[in-house]
Amino acid sequence: MIQPTAAAPTGPVAVPYHRIPDYIKGMALPDEITVLYPRLSRDDRDKEKEDDSNSIVNQKKILGKYAMENHLPNPVFFTDDGISGTTFERPDFKVAIELVGTGRVKNFVVKDMSRFGRDYIQVGLYTEVMFPEANVRFIALYDNVDSDKGADDLTPFRNIMNEWYARDTSKKVRAVFRAKGMAGEPMSTHVPYGYVRDPNDKKRWVVDEESAEVVRQIFRWCMTGLGPGHIATRLQEARADCPSYRAAKLGTPVSRPPETPWAWRDTIVSDILARAEYLGHTVNFKTYRKSYKSKKALKNDPSQHVIFENTHEAIVDQDTFDRVQQIRAGKRRRNSSGRVGLFSGMAYCADCGSKMHMSSNANRPPEQDNYTCSGFRLKNRDCGSSHYIRRVILDGLVLEQIQHVTSFAARYEREFVELLKRDGADKSRKELLASKRKLTQAESRIAELDNIVQRIYEDNISGKLTDERFMKLSRGYEAEQRELTAQTAELAGQIAAQEQKTLDLSRFLAQVRKHTCVEKLTPTLLNELVERIEIHVTDKSGGKRTQQIDVYFNFVGLIGKLDFAPQSPAAQAAGGANPGNPPKPAAQALQS
Numbered sequence: 001m002i003q004p005t006a007a008a009p010t011g012p013v014a015v016p017y018h019r020i021p022d023y024i025k026g027m028a029l030p031d032e033i034t035v036l037y038p039r040l041s042r043d044d045r046d047k048e049k050e051d052d053s054n055s056i057v058n059q060k061k062i063l064g065k066y067a068m069e070n071h072l073p074n075p076v077f078f079t080d081d082g083i084s085g086t087t088f089e090r091p092d093f094k095v096a097i098e099l100v101g102t103g104r105v106k107n108f109v110v111k112d113m114s115r116f117g118r119d120y121i122q123v124g125l126y127t128e129v130m131f132p133e134a135n136v137r138f139i140a141l142y143d144n145v146d147s148d149k150g151a152d153d154l155t156p157f158r159n160i161m162n163e164w165y166a167r168d169t170s171k172k173v174r175a176v177f178r179a180k181g182m183a184g185e186p187m188s189t190h191v192p193y194g195y196v197r198d199p200n201d202k203k204r205w206v207v208d209e210e211s212a213e214v215v216r217q218i219f220r221w222c223m224t225g226l227g228p229g230h231i232a233t234r235l236q237e238a239r240a241d242c243p244s245y246r247a248a249k250l251g252t253p254v255s256r257p258p259e260t261p262w263a264w265r266d267t268i269v270s271d272i273l274a275r276a277e278y279l280g281h282t283v284n285f286k287t288y289r290k291s292y293k294s295k296k297a298l299k300n301d302p303s304q305h306v307i308f309e310n311t312h313e314a315i316v317d318q319d320t321f322d323r324v325q326q327i328r329a330g331k332r333r334r335n336s337s338g339r340v341g342l343f344s345g346m347a348y349c350a351d352c353g354s355k356m357h358m359s360s361n362a363n364r365p366p367e368q369d370n371y372t373c374s375g376f377r378l379k380n381r382d383c384g385s386s387h388y389i390r391r392v393i394l395d396g397l398v399l400e401q402i403q404h405v406t407s408f409a410a411r412y413e414r415e416f417v418e419l420l421k422r423d424g425a426d427k428s429r430k431e432l433l434a435s436k437r438k439l440t441q442a443e444s445r446i447a448e449l450d451n452i453v454q455r456i457y458e459d460n461i462s463g464k465l466t467d468e469r470f471m472k473l474s475r476g477y478e479a480e481q482r483e484l485t486a487q488t489a490e491l492a493g494q495i496a497a498q499e500q501k502t503l504d505l506s507r508f509l510a511q512v513r514k515h516t517c518v519e520k521l522t523p524t525l526l527n528e529l530v531e532r533i534e535i536h537v538t539d540k541s542g543g544k545r546t547q548q549i550d551v552y553f554n555f556v557g558l559i560g561k562l563d564f565a566p567q568s569p570a571a572q573a574a575g576g577a578n579p580g581n582p583p584k585p586a587a588q589a590l591q592s
């Protein structure tokens with residue numbers, strides 16, 4: 001056996017490794033040094049009895065030998081004994097790093113990467129960022145890492161570093177973004193359809209008249225009761241430029257150009273209908289990304305949005321926008337017959353607050369379409385009747401009330417205003433109280449149901465209740481609870497709306513002036529004037545069928561009440577003795 005010759009001295013050995021100096025605070029150091037860094041943690045020291053390969057002495061041997069064999073200039077031991085690799089708060093390590101910062105360190109040698117540190121990110125920061133910048137050759141002997149020998153050995157660290165870099169950069173970019181967004185600068189890279197960047201100030205949007213007119217038309221169509229799908233079809237027919245096509249035309253690069261210039265889809269229309277930007281506001285933080293790696297933008301909850309009002313010219317007025325949001329929240333559905341209920345999303349049961357659904361049948365004439373309470377159909381406990389009303393009857397009654405109010409307001413505007421002022425405040429307070437009462441009731445019933453379900457569960461466990469019976473009961477209670485939960489959410493929304501609603505008479509009057517001579521109900525008319533219609537149960541006492549309908553007008557709420565008899569709606573609707581019908585007494589007062 002021939003011993004390998006590598007260990008044999010091949011050149012002059014300047015100093016035996018045990019003569020290499022240990023760093024001592026304040027010692028004079030040459031301008032070019034080689035840092036040899038042995039480290040031992042307390043854990044390592046305990047293990048040393050079995051395995052001394054990591055002992056300070058052993059590490060010094062290895063490092064010293066290497067430094068001398070490779071003629072690394074002026075080696076000095078920087079030693080941290082008894083300190084963990086998870087921290088970089090190590091006295092000698094810190095000195096060595098400071099020296100790196102001064103540019104005096106030519107080589108930095110460790111036995112293996114773990115001697116250097118166990119926090120990959122931090123390790124990477126030194127080996128991948130700081131050392132190359134300071135021109136330090138970094139060597140981890142047992143890991144085969146040598147920065148002079150190219151990048152390959154460092155790949156695993158580079159990967160970790162890349163990630164770290166990416167995360168750090170993204171954080172910084174996000175911080176800048178956040179600051180801009182909070183300052184009201186539009187953050188969206190895309191200017192919404194209807195606007196174009198101001199050529200004089202890239203941060204500002206100005207109206208692009210051609211597409212702005214399309215936006216206005218979209219809102220108008222929505223007010224007439226058309227859904228996004230139909231609006232999209234009309235836009236295609238009208239050959240209107242779709243947003244991405246328009247953007248490309250105006251010089252914005254688009255990732256995927258549309259197939260045709262008028263590639264409208266229902267989702268594009270619904271997005272436009274929901275954008276508060278058309279009111280002239282800047283809305284920031286509408287989306288967020290889960291991580292810097294993710295390309296997918298997720299929608300932020302509206303409570304996270306930051307809105308800056310009147311940052312640019314509005315395309316749509318507030319009233320139209322608000323009404324469109326209400327319409328969209330009520331989402332009118334087309335019936336199986338293809339006929340759309342004029343009042344869907346607007347008509348409610350006066351007793352249980354559920355929506356009235358229109359039922360119609362393609363095989364029956366439209367006159368037989370009718371509305372019934374959806375809560376009653378679901379066996380809502382507050383509702384003991386279907387609240388059935390034929391569509392034509394409801395049409396007539398609502399038209400009558402609207403005519404009544406608008407014609408009166410047109411003739412006696414001053415008196416009308418005074419009248420509304422007088423009892424408006426009182427009424428909205430009552431409405432608010434009623435909603436709050438309903439909410440409390442629903443909430444206590446939800447809690448009650450929790451207890452009931454708990455009890456029957458216990459009975460089932462103890463054997464008092466069969467599995468079959470238990471399943472049946474619990475399903476019923478759970479359905480009721482679900483229904484109530486949905487209702488409380490809606491009530492809470494109503495209460496919030498009522499609480500901030502100021503009796504805005506001038507807004508109402510502006511709408512009324514547009515409709516002084518109403519002859520026919522149209523969706524636009526209804527959307528502009530009416531907020532909600534409540535349908536009471538048919539009253540058969542007194543031998544006549546009467547049914548009360550409450551029309552809640554936009555901005556002002558309930559104005560008058562009507563009773564009617566299907567045989568002669570007009571006669572009954574007048575409801576002479578009805579004290580809740582203010583226009584009549586006011587009219588009389590005026591004549592006297």
Ligand SMILES: [Zn+2]
Nearest residue numbers: 349352373383
């Ligand atoms: Zn009902």
